Amino acid sequence: MTRIYGTLFGLGAGAGNPEWLTLQADRILKRSRVIALPRGIARAVGRAEEIVEAYLTPDKYLLRLAFPMTQDENVLARAWNDARDQVLSHLTQGLDVVFVTEGDPSLYSTFSYLADAVLAKCPEIAVEIVPGISSVSAAAARLGVSLARSGQSVAVIPAVNGLNQLSQALDVCDTVVILKFSRVFDRVYELLDSRGLLPDTVYLAGIGTTQEEIRGDLHEMKERVPPYMSLLVVRQRCPD
Amino acid sequence: MTRIYGTLFGLGAGAGNPEWLTLQADRILKRSRVIALPRGIARAVGRAEEIVEAYLTPDKYLLRLAFPMTQDENVLARAWNDARDQVLSHLTQGLDVVFVTEGDPSLYSTFSYLADAVLAKCPEIAVEIVPGISSVSAAAARLGVSLARSGQSVAVIPAVNGLNQLSQALDVCDTVVILKFSRVFDRVYELLDSRGLLPDTVYLAGIGTTQEEIRGDLHEMKERVPPYMSLLVVRQRCPD
Incomplete structure (x- = not known):
């Protein structure tokens, strides 16, 4: 049967x-x-x-x-x-x-x-x-930007397991989306600062909800503990 | 006014x-x-x-x-x-x-x-x-796989401008989605072969359409010229 x-x-x-x-x-x-x-x-x-x-x-x-x-x-x-x-x-x-x-x-x-x-x-x-709209696509839509144009590349990197991979991804890819950085935010902040990338980084939390928060200036975030479901979009060489 | x-x-x-x-x-x-x-x-x-x-x-x-x-x-x-x-x-x-x-x-x-x-x-x-369902999300859905689980990373790399970046991304990220490889498919194939990654690579074209084609064995593709809108998903360390 x-x-x-x-x-x-x-x-x-x-x-x-x-x-x-x-x-x-x-x-x-x-x-x-x-x-x-x-x-x-x-x-x-x-x-x-x-x-x-x-x-x-x-x-x-x-x-x-x-x-x-x-x-x-x-x-x-x-x-x-x-x-x-x-x-x-x-x-x-x-x-x-x-x-x-x-x-x-x-x-x-x-x-x-x-x-x-x-x-x-x-x-x-x-x-x-x-399939569903990922937080990566949603973040780009809310920012009104491209993650990648012709010839450009994107990486999605969780930061919680260490910053080596994030550092390498920043060497290789034009746009890097950083997830799961809540517990290591101070170290991610330092890494981005040391590379001069703070001005190219946007912080997003609660995308698409009534609690949505978007910040282009990471300096204001320095002393805060971001929520678990937040993300950072680092666009290194995108012109728009 | x-x-x-x-x-x-x-x-x-x-x-x-x-x-x-x-x-x-x-x-x-x-x-x-x-x-x-x-x-x-x-x-x-x-x-x-x-x-x-x-x-x-x-x-x-x-x-x-x-x-x-x-x-x-x-x-x-x-x-x-x-x-x-x-x-x-x-x-x-x-x-x-x-x-x-x-x-x-x-x-x-x-x-x-x-x-x-x-x-x-x-x-x-x-x-x-x-925002819309990207070909990257759609490919994963059609394959029934995760692109990234906890702690894993994903890169999206266009191959047409050279293979250095692709090679570096394969060093850094667990899953690499390769786009725009039609004109350089022979070189992408060789790179994946030299790294022993052909068994971990899936080819997709026409995702979600009546012309959809999915192949897990890249050897059959060797002599073909893939269409412009095709993609390759290389999952290096995903268990499912």
């Missing part, structure tokens, strides 16, 4: 502004009965949930999955296994499950770990990715 | 699939009367036009702008000036003009040049960017 499973969707809800959902995301959210979301940690309601709020009608089955912010591998493994089992309980009944992720599922998304865990237990499940 | 100009929109129509238009793009295309598009060169109808075809109703004023594929700066300057003047003729009458670009306006889009030309002649014009 062939079992017909539901499809697991990794759906990019775009970076902040609910209007950045795609028509494909809109269609899938409307027709699917099971919606899964990362549960908000600091906020009561997570940002992915804020973006797709209008779709979370009473006829939907909503899974708020907890992904604790910890390095403890045992705690993480338990959380992944629990999320996987909740999602699988619907998929194995033949229902599609739509896991909503802020931005684009292909960049730093929880979805890739969830999909791995699901496929490890049940390799027959079909997984589909619905 | 204050003149009220229209707004110039740079609208990302997403990379191929019409369902990758955002709700914001959908709203702006529906309400705007003047739609500008790059005229198709090889094809009679350009790809941006294919994507937004359903919006190009008879009540719209359609500007098909010609951007010749040439290095001749005089020819290019005349084309830019002509496009600028056509667009400005509507903006100065108070009408919004929506310039539709395939993918995301912040990555390798004609729009940044058009906006520059318009602003150089008429700095009072308001310019707004509507």
Whole structure:
């Protein structure tokens, strides 16, 4: 007997502004009965949930999955296994499950770990990715600039694991988008300052939301601790 | 007397699939009367036009702008000036003009040049960017993979201007997306082969369209000339 499973969707809800959902995301959210979301940690309601709020009608089955912010591998493994089992309980009944992720599922998304865990237990499940507007594209749009013109290059670098890679990327690429610098902001600031890049750097947080903050002068930021989901755009050789 | 100009929109129509238009793009295309598009060169109808075809109703004023594929700066300057003047003729009458670009306006889009030309002649014009699903996000979605997980980095490198930068980016970044390699494909192939990266490289063309082609084995591609709008995704250290 062939079992017909539901499809697991990794759906990019775009970076902040609910209007950045795609028509494909809109269609899938409307027709699917099971919606899964990362549960908000600091906020009561997570940002992915804020973006797709209008779709979370009473006829939907909503899974708020907890992904604790910890390095403890045992705690993480338990959380992944629990999320996987909740999602699988619907998929194995033949229902599609739509896991909503802020931005684009292909960049730093929880979805890739969830999909791995699901496929490890049940390799027959079909997984589909619905691309979303990443925070990188959204930042450029809000700034009204190109990240790359003809012949230019872009790098996206998380700073939290050390600054060597960031330094090398600044050598190689015209535009560098820096993510996850909250805990090492003082060192990132120093690096950009030592290269004379502070005037070419823009800070963005809460892109596309009512809490959006954009600063072209990093000097004002020096003593602050930026939030986790902020980013820096360094445009070294772009003329516009 | 204050003149009220229209707004110039740079609208990302997403990379191929019409369902990758955002709700914001959908709203702006529906309400705007003047739609500008790059005229198709090889094809009679350009790809941006294919994507937004359903919006190009008879009540719209359609500007098909010609951007010749040439290095001749005089020819290019005349084309830019002509496009600028056509667009400005509507903006100065108070009408919004929506310039539709395939993918995301912040990555390798004609729009940044058009906006520059318009602003150089008429700095009072308001310019707004509507972000779109880039070919980079679209490629990851079609492959069902992450470009970057926690701590990993991504570079987007055009190959046409030389392979040094590509080689350096492969040293620095976990995932490298290579664009504009059509004319230098043999050299890109050799570089990837010499680094043992052919098995980690996927070729994509026509993403999201009926002509989509995806190949995981670059050996089959060796003697072919890939089309201009194709891309290569090299994932060096991603586990999924």
